[in-house]
Amino acid sequence: MRSGTILLLTPPLVQANAPYPATAVLAASLRARGYEPVQADLSLALVLRLFSSDFLARAQAQLARRPGRQSPAVRHFLKYAPDYFRVIDDVVRFLQGRAPELAYRLATRAFLPEGPRFAPLDEQGLDETAAGPLAVTDRAKWLASLMLDDLADMIRDGLDPRFGFSRYGERLAVSQPSFAPLARALAAPPTLVTEALDALVDELADRHDPALAALTVPFPGCLPGALLAARRLRRRCPAVRLALGGGYVNTELRELTDPAVFDWVDYLCLDDGEEPLGRLAAHVCRGEPFRPLRTFCREAGRVVYHAGVAEEPVDAAVAQHPDFKSLDLGRYLPMVESVNPMHRLWSDGCWLKVRLSHGCYWRRCRFCDTSVDYIARYVAPDPEAAADRLAALSRETGRTAFHFTDEALAPGWLRPLAGALQSRGGNLVWWGNIRFEKAFTPALARTLAASGCVAVTGGLECGNDRLLRLMNKGITLNQVEACCEAFAGAGILVHAYLIYGFPTQTRAEALEALAFVRGLFARGLLHSAYWHRFALTCHSPLARDPGSVGIRLLPEPAGRVRFARNEIPYEEPCAPDWERLGEGLRRATYNYMLGRGLDWPIGRWFR
Numbered sequence: 001m002r003s004g005t006i007l008l009l010t011p012p013l014v015q016a017n018a019p020y021p022a023t024a025v026l027a028a029s030l031r032a033r034g035y036e037p038v039q040a041d042l043s044l045a046l047v048l049r050l051f052s053s054d055f056l057a058r059a060q061a062q063l064a065r066r067p068g069r070q071s072p073a074v075r076h077f078l079k080y081a082p083d084y085f086r087v088i089d090d091v092v093r094f095l096q097g098r099a100p101e102l103a104y105r106l107a108t109r110a111f112l113p114e115g116p117r118f119a120p121l122d123e124q125g126l127d128e129t130a131a132g133p134l135a136v137t138d139r140a141k142w143l144a145s146l147m148l149d150d151l152a153d154m155i156r157d158g159l160d161p162r163f164g165f166s167r168y169g170e171r172l173a174v175s176q177p178s179f180a181p182l183a184r185a186l187a188a189p190p191t192l193v194t195e196a197l198d199a200l201v202d203e204l205a206d207r208h209d210p211a212l213a214a215l216t217v218p219f220p221g222c223l224p225g226a227l228l229a230a231r232r233l234r235r236r237c238p239a240v241r242l243a244l245g246g247g248y249v250n251t252e253l254r255e256l257t258d259p260a261v262f263d264w265v266d267y268l269c270l271d272d273g274e275e276p277l278g279r280l281a282a283h284v285c286r287g288e289p290f291r292p293l294r295t296f297c298r299e300a301g302r303v304v305y306h307a308g309v310a311e312e313p314v315d316a317a318v319a320q321h322p323d324f325k326s327l328d329l330g331r332y333l334p335m336v337e338s339v340n341p342m343h344r345l346w347s348d349g350c351w352l353k354v355r356l357s358h359g360c361y362w363r364r365c366r367f368c369d370t371s372v373d374y375i376a377r378y379v380a381p382d383p384e385a386a387a388d389r390l391a392a393l394s395r396e397t398g399r400t401a402f403h404f405t406d407e408a409l410a411p412g413w414l415r416p417l418a419g420a421l422q423s424r425g426g427n428l429v430w431w432g433n434i435r436f437e438k439a440f441t442p443a444l445a446r447t448l449a450a451s452g453c454v455a456v457t458g459g460l461e462c463g464n465d466r467l468l469r470l471m472n473k474g475i476t477l478n479q480v481e482a483c484c485e486a487f488a489g490a491g492i493l494v495h496a497y498l499i500y501g502f503p504t505q506t507r508a509e510a511l512e513a514l515a516f517v518r519g520l521f522a523r524g525l526l527h528s529a530y531w532h533r534f535a536l537t538c539h540s541p542l543a544r545d546p547g548s549v550g551i552r553l554l555p556e557p558a559g560r561v562r563f564a565r566n567e568i569p570y571e572e573p574c575a576p577d578w579e580r581l582g583e584g585l586r587r588a589t590y591n592y593m594l595g596r597g598l599d600w601p602i603g604r605w606f607r
Helices: 022-032 042-050 051-064 070-077 081-095 100-106 116-122 126-130 136-158 180-186 192-208 220-235 247-252 261-264 276-285 312-316 381-397 411-424 444-449 465-471 477-488 509-520 578-593 600-607
Strands: 006-010 038-041 212-216 241-245 267-269 295-299 301-304 353-354 399-404 429-435 451-462 493-500 526-532
Touching: 006 022, 006 042, 006 220, 022 038, 022 212, 022 276, 038 042, 038 444, 042 192, 042 241, 051 070, 051 192, 070 081, 070 116, 070 136, 070 301, 070 444, 081 100, 081 220, 081 295, 100 136, 100 451, 100 526, 116 136, 116 192, 136 192, 192 444, 212 220, 212 353, 220 241, 241 247, 241 276, 261 295, 261 301, 261 526, 267 276, 276 295, 276 526, 353 381, 381 411, 411 444, 444 451, 451 465, 451 477, 465 477, 493 509, 493 578, 509 578, 509 600, 578 600
Parallel strands: 006 038, 006 212, 212 241, 241 267, 353 399, 399 429, 429 451, 451 493, 493 526
Antiparallel strands: 267 295, 295 301
């Protein structure tokens, strides 16, 4: 086996405001083993390539030649194409923080072409909500973001229907029992989007000539882009070995028997990727014997899973020091996609994503993937060591903003961490996910705020005590309310994840939950929320005991081989019309986040 470069790739598409952390973690692990890996964020590179005057000129030329009906986004783009060519490069520079003075022109609403995404500004009065004497920069970022949303709609409607701002071809990958439909879709004629991706991969291949390339696939909307990148890389570098890993692989491909995916890649690695990738690197780059760990590959035309035996300590996953310094953080693209201050955290600001603890300390919720390693195995680092890591990362990158991506930050562990952060100074800013537990007292919330905590997210789920017990969530509505009050009183923003359509949930319970949520918004205890439709997953306790909640599992697609499996179809007799109810729940909560409709009767949202 030849020695050579190891290429770590984030495929399209994930959010463009900050790096997805997988390659940074893997790079640090490989450096500790004596390698010099190269990180490349193909997702960010593709977004920047698409939102450029050169690409928009190509898009305009292609769309102008197409007859027939066009979407509003495409029509508007064609009508105002010269204006888009004029402003797009400067808008991107502004959002990257490289042209801050442009805010004064952007904020006037006389500088940008305004497409369909701008309509709510006047129709719903949102422009007045965002206006103010000190709001020039925020307003400019919001308007610039709306313009990019218009262009994203144009790309989706006119150039490539698989394109989304933070996902690509997501529906092709979700719980897909066979690889064949995905392969057929990816064999379709190229689009301007896939041609741009091919060009970026060619540039990387020619620059680095990798021996091994590892692509992280955290979400379904990254799989098509990862496979397209892998295919192009193989064509450019025929000897390269290709590996996939990440959250999508860990949850959806654990029962893989379909060998067709190995026409595109060589290995699929499960769970924490540091040791499995390290073993692949030793084999491919140093010629050591093949000793795979938690790795699928194809042998004699069949899928073989090598479980192997881990040799590294179980706490290695929480001791890593991610390598963000080799990424150009100044190229990322923060966007303001909501005037709600909590909701915008996901897309605004270059938050360094860091996982401090591994797994969930509760890990008992019946709807959760509690049988999978990333939930089931809880390991927390020493708080002092974690604070040292964060301080070092801040020094290395010049950044002070962190998003802790832990499944749930334990209150008993956060207290000493907060003390350790305060003792080191540095003025860090951070947010992360918690459980709404009574241990989050007003005193602890004030301590967390003093250490730099500006926001928390947590699962309120169905917002009903009966259903919370049925879920084995381990919290009550009284605890949620007290917890939110503690955080809000300390000046910490609070976001709630909500679920509707849980088995046995009634229409009345859904409306009661909305009333509870409205009350939290009205009192200033909750600042943002989002409703998710319940999905039954194969790794959850409920999937093993569906009768306990009155549901019947439906037959899954039968086939000789299996590709992906995660969501399980089921039926529930006499269930409410969740499609209609879900629409009302989302509409109401969207308005609550803007401070509107808090005095309306609940039923008004469902008319």
